[in-house]
Amino acid sequence: VQDWLYGVRPAAPPRPSQTSTPSEPLTEADRLRLVYLLLTKPRSERGAGITPKEGDFECVESIFALHDHAFNKEWIKKWSTSYFLKIEDLDKIREKFGEKIAFYFAFLQSYFLFLVFPAAFGFSAWVLLGTFSPVYAVVNCLWCVTFVEYWKRQEIDLGVRWNCRNVSALQVKRRDFKYEKESKDPVTGEIMRVFPETKRLQRQLLQIPFAIVAVIALGTLIATCFGIEVFISEIYNGPLKWLLVYLPTGLLTTLVPTITTLLTGIATRLTDYENWETTDTYEAAMIQKLFVLNFITSYLGIFLTAFVYVPFGSIVVPYLDVFSLTMRPFAEHEGQLKAPKVGNFEINPSRLRKQVIYFTVTAQIVNLALETIAPYVKRRMFHKYQEVKTERASKRGGSMPAVNAKDPPGEETFLARVRNEAELDVYDVATDLREMVVQFGYLSLFSIVWPLTPVSFLVNNWVELRSDAIKICVEMQRPTPWRADSIGPWLDTLGFLAWLGSITTSALAYMFSGDGLGPDGTPATIKGWALLLTVFFSEHLYLLARTCIRIAISKIDSPGIQKEHSERYLTRKRYLEQSLEEEGEAALHAPAHGNERIDRQTLEDEARYSSLHNLKPEDYFWARQRGWQESVIVGVETIQQSAPSEGKKQQ
Numbered sequence: 001v002q003d004w005l006y007g008v009r010p011a012a013p014p015r016p017s018q019t020s021t022p023s024e025p026l027t028e029a030d031r032l033r034l035v036y037l038l039l040t041k042p043r044s045e046r047g048a049g050i051t052p053k054e055g056d057f058e059c060v061e062s063i064f065a066l067h068d069h070a071f072n073k074e075w076i077k078k079w080s081t082s083y084f085l086k087i088e089d090l091d092k093i094r095e096k097f098g099e100k101i102a103f104y105f106a107f108l109q110s111y112f113l114f115l116v117f118p119a120a121f122g123f124s125a126w127v128l129l130g131t132f133s134p135v136y137a138v139v140n141c142l143w144c145v146t147f148v149e150y151w152k153r154q155e156i157d158l159g160v161r162w163n164c165r166n167v168s169a170l171q172v173k174r175r176d177f178k179y180e181k182e183s184k185d186p187v188t189g190e191i192m193r194v195f196p197e198t199k200r201l202q203r204q205l206l207q208i209p210f211a212i213v214a215v216i217a218l219g220t221l222i223a224t225c226f227g228i229e230v231f232i233s234e235i236y237n238g239p240l241k242w243l244l245v246y247l248p249t250g251l252l253t254t255l256v257p258t259i260t261t262l263l264t265g266i267a268t269r270l271t272d273y274e275n276w277e278t279t280d281t282y283e284a285a286m287i288q289k290l291f292v293l294n295f296i297t298s299y300l301g302i303f304l305t306a307f308v309y310v311p312f313g314s315i316v317v318p319y320l321d322v323f324s325l326t327m328r329p330f331a332e333h334e335g336q337l338k339a340p341k342v343g344n345f346e347i348n349p350s351r352l353r354k355q356v357i358y359f360t361v362t363a364q365i366v367n368l369a370l371e372t373i374a375p376y377v378k379r380r381m382f383h384k385y386q387e388v389k390t391e392r393a394s395k396r397g398g399s400m401p402a403v404n405a406k407d408p409p410g411e412e413t414f415l416a417r418v419r420n421e422a423e424l425d426v427y428d429v430a431t432d433l434r435e436m437v438v439q440f441g442y443l444s445l446f447s448i449v450w451p452l453t454p455v456s457f458l459v460n461n462w463v464e465l466r467s468d469a470i471k472i473c474v475e476m477q478r479p480t481p482w483r484a485d486s487i488g489p490w491l492d493t494l495g496f497l498a499w500l501g502s503i504t505t506s507a508l509a510y511m512f513s514g515d516g517l518g519p520d521g522t523p524a525t526i527k528g529w530a531l532l533l534t535v536f537f538s539e540h541l542y543l544l545a546r547t548c549i550r551i552a553i554s555k556i557d558s559p560g561i562q563k564e565h566s567e568r569y570l571t572r573k574r575y576l577e578q579s580l581e582e583e584g585e586a587a588l589h590a591p592a593h594g595n596e597r598i599d600r601q602t603l604e605d606e607a608r609y610s611s612l613h614n615l616k617p618e619d620y621f622w623a624r625q626r627g628w629q630e631s632v633i634v635g636v637e638t639i640q641q642s643a644p645s646e647g648k649k650q651q
Contacts, residue, residue, distance in 0.1 A: 027095040029481030032065045036480050039063055042175060051175065061422055064477045071096060072473035079466050085109045090158075097472070098481025099164045104429050105465070106158055107151065107487050108436060112461040114147045118443070118454035126451040131353065132512035137448050137505045141538075144444045144498040145546045149553050152491065157560030159485045165564075167485045171278035178275055195275055203274045204285075210270060211292050214263050218296045221259060225252050226304050231323040234348065235338075238331040247326075260293055267293075284489045287430065291493055298438050302359065302446055305352045306508060311526055356449045360442050364460045367435065372467050375425060375475040382423070427476035432468055433490050436461075440494060444501030448508050499542060506538030507531060 040063065041047025052060040075092070079085070090109070094102035118140060125136040159165030179193035229248035232241065267289035276282040308316060321338070324331075407415050439457055447453035472479065510531055 028068075029095055029098040033098065033481045033483070036063060036065075037172070045173075062426070062477070064421070064426075064480070066418065066421060067473065067478045068096065076466075076470055076473060079469055083462075084113070085465070087161075091162075094162055096481075097479055098483060099162055099167070100482045100484040101429055101472070101479060102162070103155070103158065103484055103487055104433055105468075106154070107433070108461060108465055108468070110151060110154055111147070111436060111440070112458065112465065114143070114150070115454050115458040115461065118143050118447075119458045122447065122451035122454045129451075131451065132448055132509055133451070134509045134513070136451055137509045140444070140447055141498075141502045141505055141542060142545060142549075144440075144501055145542065146549055148491075148494050148498050149546070149549050151494070153553050153556075153558060155486045155491075157558050160560035160564050164483050164485050167483045168280055170483070171280050173277060174279055174282060176272065177277045193277075195277065200274055200276075203270075206270055206273070207289065210263075210266065210289065213266075214292055214296060217259055217263065218256065218293065219300060221255055222252065222296070222300045223304060225249075226301060227320050228323050228326060230309065230317060231320045232327065234317060235320065236327050236331070238327065240330055244327065244330065256297055260297060263293055264290065280488070283430065287434075287489045287493075290434070294434060294438055295441075298359075299441065299445065302352070302355055305355055306446075306449075306504075306511075310349075310352060311511065353450055356442075356446050356453070360447075360450065360453045361456045364439070364456065368460070368463065368467060371471060372475070375471070379423065379475075421477055424475065424477045427472055427479040429479070430488075433487055436464075437490050437493050437497070441497045441501075444497045445504045446508075448505050498546075499539070502538050502542035503535050506534050510534045 037047065039048045039050050041049070043049040050060060050063065051057050052062050078089070082089075085105070090102055090106050093105055121139055122136065125133050129135060156165065159167075177193070177195070179195050180199075181194050182191050183194050184190070185192050225248035228251075229245065232245050232247065236244070267286065270289065271282060271286045274285060276285060439460075443453055443457060511526060
């Protein structure tokens with residue numbers, strides 16, 4: 001009923017509406033979500049008001065449902081033996097874990113299938129066309145915009161199939177929301193808690209200095225480590241060079257997560273300060289800030305190589321001798337630290353390609369290992385630590401009683417299972433979505449450097465589909481089955497990366513055209529006007545292609561659109577049938593004008609009325625038929641008079 005009232009369902013639910021219909025029964029995810037909301041909603045909204053780790057519920061660690069191990073085993077077994085997923089597999093995920101996680105797996109599956117074409121074309125381009133091919137650049141840009149527009153249509157189809165389209169209208173209120181006043185809704189008459197939008201907009205302006213601080217902090221660190229790495233690998237020629245070249249990587253590995261964590265905390269406080277009313281708007285605002293951090297940490301290094309080191313290397317690199325202080329303790333003499341003069345430095349043409357290969361292959365493998373193996377190792381080490389701690393305490397005679405010491409007989413196994421799952425981490429689908437969006441960015445922005453990039457992503461995502469399923473089943477608590485009608489603000493991020501890819505790809509294609517090695521480190525070979533003209537035309541061609549593809553996809557009918565049109569048609573048909581039925585019943589019970597009594601008095605009244613009023617010919621015509629019975633009689637007479645003689649005999 002709530003879905004119908006808020007426009008999620010186009011058709012009204014059948015009566016009685018207190019129970020689920022046989023055609024659309026409540027799924028397990030629906031039941032778990034309703035129970036969770038009953039427990040966590042405030043008492044003003046008829047909930048229990050339980051807030052884990054807060055207020056009167058400090059002892060409540062968390063609220064979650066237990067895993068269905070039978071389903072998990074069947075799920076993992078089936079996916080491990082299947083090459084592709086069917087829509088029925090996604091339906092099962094939605095029934096068990098809710099639409100939000102189902103949309104993630106649907107996106108990952110669609111992205112994986114779409115990668116088949118760029119992988120095949122990229123391999124062919126790598127063999128036949130080489131790197132930095134303008135043909136590959138055009139095809140890759142068209143593929144990116146086609147995938148984004150296709151996924152928009154796919155979201156509509158899935159939303160209709162899962163009865164969750166426009167479900168974002170049913171947003172969950174945040175208990176941390178602080179309103180300033182209460183006002184009455186002019187339409188519904190309900191009392192609404194309001195926070196002024198102008199005030200929130202003023203607070204949102206703080207995102208600008210936050211972005212500036214993030215760019216300065218992370219940008220300075222990445223640029224500094226980049227300069228040190230170039231100095232060591234390209235200029236330094238002393239002892240331990242093979243080892244010292246990994247020093248910038250160590251610095252980035254140590255400092256970037258630290259600064260990112262600090263900036264993430266600031267982003268969280270800014271989002272809290274903006275005081276969003278619902279969880280969806282809060283998450284969207286948080287994702288916008290995190291994307292700024294992810295963009296800098298993921299792409300800045302390649303941007304520096306492609307647009308600073310390659311075109312201006314002979315000018316910039318000689319000034320990197322400022323980093324000689326870091327290598328002085330290891331150098332044997334000053335000659336090993338001396339930078340070449342301006343214009344005499346030759347860049348490493350393969351540096352950009354190696355860097356792209358690292359981010360698209362090595363980094364993907366490392367991230368996959370950190371997602372699947374690190375949580376298991378972390379949990380095993382924690383258990384080992386607890387065991388050692390208990391043993392030491394028992395030797396000292398001050399050990400605390402075991403947690404399961406007072407478990408009722410017969411419940412030990414179940415309670416042990418509950419405690420084990422309570423120790424697991426909480427699954428956040430936004431983390432996996434962010435990983436896929438960043439990967440899409442590498443493909444859109446820099447795959448022209450190494451056309452085998454989509455091949456690497458195709459293999460990685462086949463494994464990612466299975467590893468994420470294992471992660472949810474084994475390494476994480478069972479997630480709360482929240483509803484959703486899309487992948488949220490990440491869809492806008494995909495569109496932004498596809499647009500930016502049209503710019504960077506065209507720029508790289510122009511700069512590295514010819515021998516595929518690019519500029520030799522001197523900007524003289526690059527014409528500024530030609531580069532800007534290339535970017536300008538590329539961007540406008542992208543906008544034109546996006547419009548054409550969007551129109552073409554909108555013309556293609558789909559099962560979701562057909563179902564939605566069918567439901568709306570049935571709704572209109574049902575309304576008209578009910579209206580006609582009610583009007584027919586009213587006509588049957590209404591007095592018939594055609595059976596009115598005609599006598600001398602009525603004829604005199606009509607004659608008197610016609611003499612007092614100037615009646616027109618049409619008035620006389622309509623006066624002859626006052627009721628529907630008279631109209632029927634006149635119609636029958638007209639048909640009989642106009643019918644041929646043979647027709648009269650048959651009648």
